[in-house]
Amino acid sequence: MKKSVIFLLVSVFALLPLTYVFAEGQQEAAESEVVEFDFWTTQTQSDRQSTIQVLIDTYTTLYPNVKINLVPVDENDMVSNVQTGAMSGTLPAMIEGSADMHVSFGVEGIIDTDATMDVIEQVGKSNFYEGPLKMLESADGGSYYGVPYHGWIQGIWYRADWFEEAGLEPPTTWDAIAKAAKYFYKPDENQYGILVGTKAESYAEQCFTPFAMSNNAGLFDSDGNLIFNSPEMKEAVEFYGELAKYNPPGPQTWRARDYYLQGKMAMFFYSTYIMDDLALAEVAQGSLTSENFENLKGTSFDPDLVKNTRMAPIVSNDSDAGFGTVVSFTFLNQEDKRITEAASKFVAYLYTQNAYITWLHMAPGGMNPMIRGIAENARFQNDPKGIFKNYGPEKMAEIIDGLNNIESFGIVEGQVIEAASTVTAQQIIPKMLYSITQEGEDVDAAMAMAEEEMEKLLK
Template identity: 35%
Template sequence: MTVIGRRRLLGLAAGAAVLGGAPRWAQGQPSGTAPLSALGTDPPEPGIKLRFWTTERGADRVTVIRYLLDVQAAFAGQPPVVIETVAEEDVVARLRAAHDPASRIPIPHLVNTGADTLLALDTLGLLSRDGHRVVQTLGDATFETGALAALRRPDGRLAAIPFHGWPQIVWARRDWLADSLGQPVPQTVDALRRAAHRLHDPAAGRRGIILGTTGDFYTQQCFMMIARAYGAGTVGPDGAPQLDTPAMVAALEAYADLARAAGPGALTWRARDYYLQGRAAFLVYSTFLMDDLAVPAVAQDSLTGAHFPDLDGAPFDPLLVEKTAPIATLGGAAPGAIGAFSSINGLGLTGVGDPAERLAARSLALFLFRRDAYIAWLHMAPGGMIPLVRGILETDAFMRDRLGVFRAFGRDVTRRFGAALRVPSTASTVVAEAAGRPYADPRAGLLYAERVLGRMVARVLAGETAPRAAARAAQAEARALLE
């Protein structure tokens, strides 16, 4: 993989936490317990203690992970796995430090974190080919294509194993579209722009759309969904930035037009409150919104008047799920382009230890793709962890999360979220005809981590500069950053 400046590369981890969230076994595999031989490997030798790093840091999630890893250790006749939680922004520096001969930090066998952080680790030579071997054992056909692209190096090898992800969604008030406009849910950028402006009614206290306007990571996520609909990308097949292309300028113009239907004020992810209080027609937000829409206790923080002066608070609307239509992808404004954005989480194998340890690490990774273990992991965050393994969305076990989130939306709607993850659309994904098969370039992730796109968008929305001039400035900034 092409090596970029190491100081710059450390910046990848700074934005990876946002990519991963604020952040299920192959089709036909029966649930329940099965011998490791059925998972494509032999049982590891007894007495091996594995170390597992994860950026899942909530106590409830760590409890679930602890349980799953203890089950696997007992099942394989091994000592308990040592779990260490690490902040995503610290993963790269900490693993580099662990490799220092004088370090007392034990090197982990597995690292569970966001795709962009895993790409950074791979570029620094801190991941082994064992992750690719596990994917070969499971088979490429096991995974959604967009998930594979998020961790595919330019040479075709996978840097790590895709695990779960979330897609960006445009949440739409289908009832307002039908009752006020007499039209279906928009499926293209142009149709979305028209509908957002027609439903924007400041006199009635209703905003046409909620999206990011401040230049933060949320702004970048919203904008990249629109940019990809225009066929715009951040870097090309040669790794050079391409932020001043006609497609990028057109995307900026479209985003600025959408923002005019968003109303005044600085809008961050917190502005989801407008949608949950019935004061916005559209909301650009990830599938992490699902439990807010479905579960009153989860939604409470967005139903107060504490966050925005023009919101007084509202009761939970139990019918909002039915009134909402999720738009997982937008029809391209350019031929063949698809408007989408996603974040992928993965498992990296470091290759530390002797052959028996490496085998044990691969066995643990395979265990986490057993259907029962996989679903248990994903149910830690219903909506925030969408399966990347094909067929899992079709199982009744997956639909029965403890909060009833997936049942509230139904299988047909939930399928759309899985379908969105088939589209190569992470911050680091390079999709170009000249590139052939989509892959991930850490230089694109670096531009995201440094918020180059966010500043470009913010300059336009603030009226500081026109889209074309903002794109040229961003291109110059990106070139300097990647030197």
């Protein structure tokens, strides 16, 4: 990571004299007035911030009449921040976030779909993978609430060595998952079977969705009627509640993945972002291990963890289901059209090969390309941390292929159901799962309440 940043910085400075000449010529032609806009990103980590800043600096060196302010916003705060921005008339020109969120903004009518279309046309519509682009399409078709930029898939990461030793099947079916979770749940030894989200946060819905989808349980039918309260859904909820019993104690969210890195857990739901942490011993070592805290019960960091970890990207029951998220750029309505225009030009620049690969290399495995021709690119495959080499090209191909087949509540038989994004944004399902697993609420009662909430939203 650092090396690539330094390399980029050096190359930027090396190119500076050239760009000055170029820029001077440009400047004369361009308007002398500087266009300034805010860019909100969900990449809040400081190393990612600096990489994005390098891309911005490179761009603004080429186009000195543009000024871009990078603002990190936590994923869970993005919706509320955009909403307060809309109320106070201080919306940023562009944001980066999940496709679901962008669809819900689109429904609210605060997205400039002309600008997204503009970028899609510049990049070339046929260059995008269809699946991700579909997730951003408006219900009436034809316009898009965002442009897909990168994406991740989620699956169950598990200790293959433990499974082998115990003679258990890989956790790909409901039965295999439940059996393994129970088998490895040994609270007396401070070891837990599985991690599924039980805190009322997005992570819970991310873990739950593949169970619902693999049981053919959706939120809406293809005509947009609410069909949440179905026997299939109930079965999935009950199964999820059962799995949650083999969780570490109390409400849990993705942060508990540390327990896996410490060898205290057999399985956990996580995105391909974890490839980074698993492959990098130093990252994991920085967390709570008995090497750092001698008196804590548990094993020390295992350097063989990567080798012993596998991922099951699909959950199977009545059907197969995977889960993932497409992260996209979108443009929020601005009074000054020049601002949106400048932002869309910047986004088009981010799709150019070098900029794109630099961005994706911030989190190899976690950020996967959304346009064709990048995954096969030799420069892309040669990431600075060597993570792709570690996992091999086949695994990577599988991940990228998985991205094209993401299942979501928002697409039913090829129809985009916008209301599903609103339900997701309102976190109704996570709240329901929390009340069942943590407050001991009865499944029927909790589901009826969730249904009522959803109906209220749809009015």
